[in-house]
Amino acid sequence: MLKILGRVLLALAVALSLAAAVVHFRYEAHRRERIAFDPPEISLPTDAASLAEGRRLVQVKGCYDCHGADLSGRVFADAGPVGFFAGANITPAGATKDYGVRDWVRAVRYGLNPEGRKLIFMPSTEFAQLTNEDLGKIIAHLRTAAPVQNQPAALSVGPLGKVLYLAGKFPLMFQAELIDRTAVPLESLAPSTEPVYGKYMIASCTGCHGADLRGGPIPGVPPEWPPASDLTPTGRVQTWTLQQFATAVKTGTKPDGQQINPAYMPWTSFAAMTDVEIEAMYRYIRSQ
Ligand code: HEC
Ligand code: HEC
Known part of the structure; x- marks a missing residue:
């Protein structure tokens, strides 16, 4: 009896570690992939009204929820086996300090960092269709926001997060994979109740x-x-x-x-x- 049980357990352990290895290997292939993409330049406003509107848009679009009230990064989801998720420091003293306008557009609208790495849990599908005018105001505000020295905790994806992602149940993982980079965003859209x-x-x-x-x-x-x-x-x-x-x-x-x-x-x-x-x-x- 014990011998059979031992064999069953051994077989199970082998099967489990094989499955874990397959998940890890397939996830890593997605994580390592780089997407080279140079989005078109957009122009940034400089007038005070547009910068103030940019600040309001940063709030409305939820950047503070994941990047912190001072934009220097915060842990927004400590989700056990799914992962530990923290937004980057996006003040002029943080991860974005050397960003050009194109880098901002690439990150916010397409979910890619300047090296073409796919950002994790950064909801760019919500921002991809922002008009150039609104995105320009957001970026203009962020580039003039107060610099804050802070190194947010490192983000990590747990085993369940990887499984969910591979099963297509975690669309927030690499949003860059979901965004149509050939779509041409609107220049502007007048606010109305329509x-x-x-x-x-x-x-x-x-x-x-x-x-x-x-x-x-x-x-x-x-x-x-x-x-x-x-x-x-x-x-x-x-x-x-x-x-x-x-x-x-x-x-x-x-x-x-x-x-x-x-x-x-x-x-x-x-x-x-x-x-x-x-x-x-x-x-x-x-x-x-
Ligand atoms: C970060 C996640 C998140 C975002 C973003 C979000 N919601 Fe929600 N919303 C929820 C959750 C979770 C609930 C259910 C809360 C509860 O049951 O206490 C909810 C509930 C609601 C409700 C209450 C509906 C009901 O039947 O009780 C409304 C209305 C609503 N959301 C509208 C919106 C609108 C409009 C937006 C965008 C401007 C939005 N939500 C964005 C997570 C979100
Ligand atoms: C649901 C949470 C969430 C929201 C909302 C969010 N972000 Fe992020 N963002 C993240 C996470 C997490 C990262 C880090 C991803 C990584 O390093 O893989 C990130 C990364 C970034 C980066 C790249 C920084 C770098 O490392 O190069 C920029 C820029 C950025 N976000 C800007 C914004 C802006 C602007 C908004 C609002 C319009 C916003 N984010 C809203 C979660 C979020």
């Missing part, structure tokens, strides 16, 4: 609520996080008034008085959205 502008704004919500806004478990975060809610016509948000929607998105308070934990949904960032932006998103999700 659904077309709502679609533009709601890209900020797709990292958690999904590209189709159907919600569900958020890939790559610790298991205690609640699933993101369904924002499509099958979700309860469809029955909410514009005011109720605005209150939930900007203060985290739902119509039933329940509070959304800002660690799970970054409404502290969305608080800087304008009424026009909120109404456009509201009209967009109701037009689906």
Whole structure:
């Protein structure tokens, strides 16, 4: 009996370490791949109003949630076997200190560092479609932000993170693999309450609520996080008034008085959205 059990256990151990080796090998191939890509130059504004708008956009687009309130980097997801994720220091004293404008565009819009390495958990699919005008304001603000000396903790991907990624269940891993580098971004888009502008704004919500806004478990975060809610016509948000929607998105308070934990949904960032932006998103999700 014991002998058989011993053999079974041995076979299992061999199978497991083989599987682990295969996962590691396949993951490493993706991690090591470099993508050489020189995005077109964009022009940066220098006037005070555009720089102030750039600061607001940095907040609305959630850069603070992962890069910290002073942009010097922070741990935003300590997700056990999935991994340990920290945003880079993106102040002029950090990882971006030698960045040219093209480097900024490559990182924010395409998820690649200057050497063509695919950034991990940097949600560039949300930023890829930003207009040149909005991206220019964001970059202009970041380049003039206060330099902060800080070396954020090193990011690491755990065994479960690698398995999830290889199974196609962790789209936030290497977003550079998901972005169409031949798409030509719009030069600008005038803010309005029209659904077309709502679609533009709601890209900020797709990292958690999904590209189709159907919600569900958020890939790559610790298991205690609640699933993101369904924002499509099958979700309860469809029955909410514009005011109720605005209150939930900007203060985290739902119509039933329940509070959304800002660690799970970054409404502290969305608080800087304008009424026009909120109404456009509201009209967009109701037009689906
Ligand atoms: C969901 C979390 C998250 C959000 C939101 C986010 N980032 Fe990142 N970002 C990261 C992580 C993690 C890294 C480090 C990735 C790596 O080194 O592989 C990163 C890296 C970067 C880098 C590259 C730095 C380097 O090492 O060269 C830049 C630039 C950057 N982010 C800018 C931004 C800007 C601008 C925004 C807002 C528009 C933003 N990020 C929003 C997570 C995020
Ligand atoms: C970092 C992840 C994340 C992002 C980004 C995010 N959400 Fe959420 N959202 C969640 C989670 C998680 C919940 C569920 C919270 C709960 O149940 O307490 C939620 C809940 C909601 C709700 C409540 C719906 C309901 O039925 O209770 C609304 C409305 C909402 N989100 C809108 C948005 C909008 C609009 C955006 C983009 C501007 C957005 N969210 C971006 C994670 C996110």
